[in-house]
Amino acid sequence: MKSIMETMEQGVLGHLMALERGGMGQQDQHDSQRLEMLKARAVTLRAKRDQIKQQTDVVKILKDKISKDLPLEDDAAAAGGFIEQQKSMLTAWRMQLKDLQRAHHLIGGYELVECKEGKSVCVSFHTAFEGVYLETYNMELDLTRTVQISRHNIPPSFPLESFAKQNLQKDFKAFLQTLSQNLNALAARRRQVCLLKELVGSVEVMESNQLCNILVLMCTAQSETPKAVLCTLEYGDLSQCLPTRVSIECEGFRVLNFKVIRSHDHYCVSKDERLNSIQISI
């Protein structure tokens, strides 16, 4: 009996010990796998580093030769070396072209990409407001017979068809310019609404629309008893991001309507009937 118990205990202990050994063995396996992985990665990186170092050396030699106005084809540039040099020159050229392209896009230029072997062209409009780059709108133009817009991601409330009708066939450059102007204005108005919501706590945006050309704001007027003032801003000119009319409503007061006009370096709102100007800084 005792021996059976002993055997059983040994068995259980033994079993437990075997399990423990097995578990640790798994850990060991993991460890050695990880080690292999790290080793392999180190080898790859080492090879990459060596390759880049070699390329950099070739480029440095090229720079040296060009700076000293030496011929690029000489005895030192044996067959293999010369091809490396050519590759570097092409890379330099490619880099400059890429830089130029990027510069063009950063200054707000349109991006044109030919697709379907010349049968259509994709135009991208990058928008920005006060240095912050915003949405990019894309448009595909079908060129098979007449120029036609086939696809785009411009919001439906935007008067794209009317702009296309005006200029698309006659004056492509003017069409693109009008679109760029209006899309940038739209992005700017939208951004202003976002900024208003984020930064100005005392103003609540009650209503806005997709084109952001009507904005209804609830402001709190500073007086003995804070009063709620409802401001409605209308943006009559879609190519601009400043309002053309402002309407102010407050309980117990007459509704005031103003036209926004520009005077020297600031904007004034003036009553329709008389030119009483109130300066508003925007």
Next chain:
Amino acid sequence: MEQKYEEEIQMLQQEIEMLEAEQEETLRYIFMEHGDRLQRELKSVYKERGGAQKHTLSKLITETEINGITLNECFVKTLHKSERKLVQQLRLAGHCSVLLFQVEFAVTEIQEDDALLRRVTELNIVVDGVEFKDFSAFVSRVEDTKDLTLLFRTLRTFSERCEERRQTFQHFQEKYPDVVSLPEGCRSELMIIRSPQLPGISMTIFWKIDVSMEGVVKPSLELLLKMPDQAREFDTKKVMENGSDYFQSLLRVLGVEASIEGLIRTVCL
């Protein structure tokens, strides 16, 4: 043992980043300082395997023509480059028809989750040309707000209006050389109409192209009449007083070219 490999991997990654940056800088230097030589050397290489470069180049040319902005110089300096952040300084110089510009600006790009945030952080603008007399207020405003894209949109429109003015002035000077004079050149805002038979009487057209702070380009024309004092006695119809208003009405009805032609014809008797 593992740690040793991890350290080596980190060191190698840093070295690779450094080498790549060095290579990029050297390549840019080669192109900036010795672009001409490089282009010459590349002509032969081009013939062999122009391929992708030709495509990018022709695309760039098309985009330039469509945009109306030509970049002659483009210097890029990468100040910081990491997985999520890129800071670059750019210096561009070029022209938009005859208007020259030079801009220096810094761009920061931050990759945040699924959106790329890009913004202009510094901006310096230099514009050169006779036409830029009244442009400086707009330029200061744009430098403050860092609105780089507004600058170029406005520049494009402004240069188109300037070109219209220049062509119209030049056209009339060539057509009526005895009567029309451009004392400050065809790129200025002044045109004087004077008949050699009627000295002392002159009509000066001021064709101003105003640029607001928001980049709205507005051309406006004004007429200034000059007459010697003795002649004023004969001015019973008060042409001197009302001339400029009459000219505004004429502009509204006939447009710029026809109105100016009309004025010139009156002295070509």
